[in-house]
Structure formats: structure tokens, C-alpha cells
Amino acid sequence: IGCGSDSKPNNIANVEQDSIEMQQTDLSGTWLLIAETEVIKESTNEYIRTNYYQDYYVFEDTSSGVKVEYCADVGGWAPYGVKTMQHFYINVNDEGFTLGDENTLQQTVEYTDEYSPGFLFKKHTTLRRISPVQVIDFGSFDIAGTNVNVSESEHVCVARYWSSLGTTQSLHVAVPYGEGVLEFSIQYYDDLVVGVYEFEEYNDNNQILDVNVHSNDDQFWDLVGSNILAPESATIEILSINTNFISGVFSFVGQDAQEYSGSFSAELP
Structure with missing residues (x-):
């Protein structure tokens, strides 16, 4: 029979230390x-x-x-x-x-x-x-048209998707809209540079593969007749871009047959 000890095994002590850190953080x-x-x-x-x-x-x-x-x-x-x-x-x-x-x-x-x-x-x-505090101003977004008008610079959020396979990536800029969110997105391959780009649906020869604006708010659906503007073509001009920032302007005709134009900027994470 071995001698007794008041000390705890190291693995138990480590678990308890981790527990304290999580609960107290x-x-x-x-x-x-x-x-x-x-x-x-x-x-x-x-x-x-x-x-x-x-x-x-x-x-x-x-x-x-x-x-x-x-x-x-x-x-x-x-x-x-x-x-x-x-x-x-x-x-x-x-x-x-x-x-x-x-x-x-x-x-x-x-x-x-x-x-x-x-x-x-x-x-x-x-x-x-x-x-340690709330930060929700990662860029700016504006869109002007018959059915949808938004101008926001204080609550602008940014998300990105990409893959190790190929060079396709997408940028998403989201702002509050009604009781929900409105999101502008562009999908493209390779790295963009300053210049003008054309998007045409089903035309993979263009570097811009998709441009869209959508919202989960009922008001958007009531105005547009859908939850997306889904342009068949668009013009995107990149005004500034580096590893930490992108800005540009855009114009297109939405599926509601209305003309839209706007601008976006985003701090890239």
C-alpha cells in the first residue's frame, strides 16, 4: 500500500486550471x-x-x-x-x-x-x-435604384470565401436593411487589380463570375418581387485594392428591370 497524498494528478490539475480560465474569461x-x-x-x-x-x-x-x-x-x-x-x-x-x-x-x-x-x-x-468592444464598421456600401436605396458606412460587415484548389473567391458586404440584412456579393477568379470588369451570366471568360444583391427582409421581396436582384450582366470598376482593402463602383439592371448603381468598400480580414 503506497503512501497517501493530498496533491492531485497533473492531468486533473490541468483540467481544473483550463476550466477556471474559460469560466473566468x-x-x-x-x-x-x-x-x-x-x-x-x-x-x-x-x-x-x-x-x-x-x-x-x-x-x-x-x-x-x-x-x-x-x-x-x-x-x-x-x-x-x-x-x-x-x-x-x-x-x-x-x-x-x-x-x-x-x-x-x-x-x-x-x-x-x-x-x-x-x-x-x-x-x-x-x-x-x-x-474588447463592439466593432461593426468594416467598410461602406451604397446602392441607388427605383426599388432599393441604401447608404451605410457605420454598420458594414465583410465576409470572404476561397479555396486552396483553384483561384475562385468571393467577397460579401452586408448592411442592415429593414428588419433583416442586405448583402452585396461578387465572385471572381485570380486577383483583381484597379480597372473595369464586365460580368455576364454564364460567361466564364470574364474574371467576374457573379454579382448579386440579396436580402432576407420582407420589404425587399415586396419591392423587388424576389429576395435577389440577380443581374444578368454588370459593370464593376475597382478603384483601389491591396491585401487589406478594396473599393469599387458598380452598375446593373436587376431582374425587376430597374437600373441600379452604387459603391462599396471593405477592410479585408
Whole structure:
């Protein structure tokens, strides 16, 4: 029989220390979400590509839980996340985030998708706090036309998608609209430079592959007759671009047969 001891095994002590750090860390602030999803061929376990996505969250740590808002949804109804001893759950139905340090949260999940049979997805998500306070002004957006008119520079959110396979990428600029959100998006391949670009639907010879404006607000549907403007063609002029910033102007005729023009700028994460 060995001698007794009041000390705890190192692994238990470490778990308790991690628990204290998570529960005592104030998560309030603005967080950059960086999602990296590896696509694996199930039959051979071969790596195919990695898909990347970036967006912003705003958290408010309260006595009722952690209020969780996508950048574009700030100001409306919002769900609350849960901090437990070892994890932070944005949604209790999903895997929790662990604490890297006081400004970093991490989550890793593996899953399959019924719409992509034969592939395994390994998703690693990092939330990095960029400010201890709310930040929701990442650019500007204006659109003018018969049915839709918006001018916003104080609440502008930015998201990006791209992949390690090929050079196609997309930029999304979202602003409040009515009771919901209005989003402007452009999809393109290779890096854009200052200049004029044409978009034509189903014409992959153009560098701009898609241009759209859509909204989840009922007022938008009532005015446009759809939730998207879906132009068949558009002109985009890039006025300024570097690794951290892009700005430009656009014009098109929407599916409501009305002419629209506007501008956008975005701080790139």
C-alpha cells in the first residue's frame, strides 16, 4: 500500500486550471472567425482541398450567458451561448470551443454531408478577438435604384470565401436593411487589380463570375418581387485594392428591370 497524498494528478490539475480560465474569461468584444475545412476522399483517405471562410462575431458576456451576434445582425434579436467548465458553446447542439488564450477560441469537428457523398470534412474554426468592444464598421456600401436605396458606412460587415484548389473567391458586404440584412456579393477568379470588369451570366471568360444583391427582409421581396436582384450582366470598376482593402463602383439592371448603381468598400480580414 503506497503512501497517501493530498496533491492531485497533473492531468486533473490541468483540467481544473483550463476550466477556471474559460469560466473566468470575459468573452465580450469583436471576434474574427476563421474557418478552415479540409475535404478528404473517404474511400482512399486522400486530402483533396481546403475551403476557407472569414466573418465576424460580436459577443457580450452577461450574467444570462454570452450574447452571440453575427456582425450583420448586431442590434436585433440574438441567441445566447453557454460557457461551461471547459468549453464555450455558441450553439449547444454543436461542438464547443476551447480556450487557446484569452483572445483565442478553437473548435475542431469532423462530419459528412449528404449532399457531398464520399467525402469527409475536417473543420477547424478559430475565433480571434480583435477588439474588447463592439466593432461593426468594416467598410461602406451604397446602392441607388427605383426599388432599393441604401447608404451605410457605420454598420458594414465583410465576409470572404476561397479555396486552396483553384483561384475562385468571393467577397460579401452586408448592411442592415429593414428588419433583416442586405448583402452585396461578387465572385471572381485570380486577383483583381484597379480597372473595369464586365460580368455576364454564364460567361466564364470574364474574371467576374457573379454579382448579386440579396436580402432576407420582407420589404425587399415586396419591392423587388424576389429576395435577389440577380443581374444578368454588370459593370464593376475597382478603384483601389491591396491585401487589406478594396473599393469599387458598380452598375446593373436587376431582374425587376430597374437600373441600379452604387459603391462599396471593405477592410479585408
